[in-house]
Amino acid sequence: SLKRGTWIADYCRKRLDENGVLIKELTEVLGRFVFAAQAIEHIKPLLGPLYAWVAIMPPGAYVPLPGAVRILLRFLEFIFRSDDWRISGVVAEGVACRRGNFRADARAKGDIIEGGGWQIPDSGDPADSRWVSFTLNRDSAPWAYAAGEPFRSIAAIELYTTPITVMTLLGSNADGLLQLSNVTGDTDNQGNSFAVGRLLSTKFPLNIVLMELALQLHKRGMVLDLSWICLLYT
Numbered sequence: 001s002l003k004r005g006t007w008i009a010d011y012c013r014k015r016l017d018e019n020g021v022l023i024k025e026l027t028e029v030l031g032r033f034v035f036a037a038q039a040i041e042h043i044k045p046l047l048g049p050l051y052a053w054v055a056i057m058p059p060g061a062y063v064p065l066p067g068a069v070r071i072l073l074r075f076l077e078f079i080f081r082s083d084d085w086r087i088s089g090v091v092a093e094g095v096a097c098r099r100g101n102f103r104a105d106a107r108a109k110g111d112i113i114e115g116g117g118w119q120i121p122d123s124g125d126p127a128d129s130r131w132v133s134f135t136l137n138r139d140s141a142p143w144a145y146a147a148g149e150p151f152r153s154i155a156a157i158e159l160y161t162t163p164i165t166v167m168t169l170l171g172s173n174a175d176g177l178l179q180l181s182n183v184t185g186d187t188d189n190q191g192n193s194f195a196v197g198r199l200l201s202t203k204f205p206l207n208i209v210l211m212e213l214a215l216q217l218h219k220r221g222m223v224l225d226l227s228w229i230c231l232l233y234t
Contacts, residue, residue: 004032004036005036005080005081006080006081007032008029008032008033008036008076008077008080009076009077009080009081011029012073012074012076012077012080013077015065015073016065016070016073016074016077019064019065019070020062020063020064020065021062021063021065022060022061022062023054023057023058023059023060023061023062023063024059024060026050026054027054027059030047030050030051030054033047033050033076034047036080040079041199041214042199042214042215042217042218043076043079044198044199044200044214045199045200045201045207045210045211045213045214046072046075046076046211047200048200048201048202048203048207048210049068049069049072049202049204049207050069050072051202052202052204052207053066053068053069055202101119101120101170101183101184101185102117102118102119102120102165102166102169102170102183102185102186103117103118103120103185103186103187103229104116104117104118104158104161104162104164104165104185104186104187105117105158105161105187105188106154106157106158106160106161108144108149108150108151108153108154108157111137111138111149111150112135112136112137113135113136113137113141113144113150113157114133114134114135114136115133115134115136115157115158115160115161115164116131116132116133116134116161116164116165117131117132117161117162117164117165117169118130118131118132118165118169119131119165119169119170130169131169132164132165132168132169134164136157143156143205143208144156144157144160144205146204146205153205153206154189155189155191155192155195155206156205156206156208156209158187158188158189158192159187159189159192159195159196159206159209159210159213160209162185162187162192162196162213162224162226163209163212163213163216165185166183166213166216166217166220166222166224167216170183170220170222181221181222181223182222182223182225183217183222183223183224183225184224184225184226184227185224185225185226185227186226186227186228186229187226187227187228187229188228188229189228190228192226192228193226193227193228195210196210196213196224196226197226199214
């Protein structure tokens with residue numbers, strides 16, 4: 001409701017103005033955030049880092065807000081004060097394409113990261129598909145090297161291909177109308193299919209990629225079902 005949304009927005013603003021929070025209090029307020037996330041699913045990824053932070057802090061401590069927490073509270077305040085972002089108006093209708101709307105993947109070889117995705121055409125022939133590819137390095141994507149070698153963050157890197165594919169291949173058409181409301185994708189990372197299904201992760205950098213994906217989907221009025229492809233060899 002508007003009343004509950006206003007309360008959350010006001011709480012975020014109060015904490016930002018004071019630049020501090022009692023951990024026990026924030027833990028209790030996170031319960032209200034979770035309740036709100038039942039109706040506004042795209043805020044769920046924003047809660048992951050907050051849970052991770054309060055979990056390592058003494059419950060009775062009053063502490064200043066780290067930069068990342070300030071950013072999250074500021075964005076949550078924005079969402080709960082905005083009619084467009086506070087309301088989840090997307091209802092997936094019809095049956096999604098069984099073979100999926102797109103497939104995306106990435107690999108980390110040495111210090112170089114390569115990834116991409118392709119939109120599955122109506123014909124089913126990959127030769128008719130639209131595709132996108134990219135290369136990342138330490139300068140363009142420092143988050144992918146937070147654990148040292150990029151293969152240590154391969155789940156986040158592979159998930160990164162999903163918002164890139166959605167934003168470039170499944171966006172708006174020439175008339176500015178949304179092409180899809182119910183989007184299906186395929187991934188070979190089973191953990192990522194669970195993360196997208198729950199829309200929540202406390203693991204960095206997977207959680208920041210999940211945030212971007214959730215907000216890009218909401219912006220485009222899309223609901224994503226990301227399925228795991230299990231390849232069996234005989």
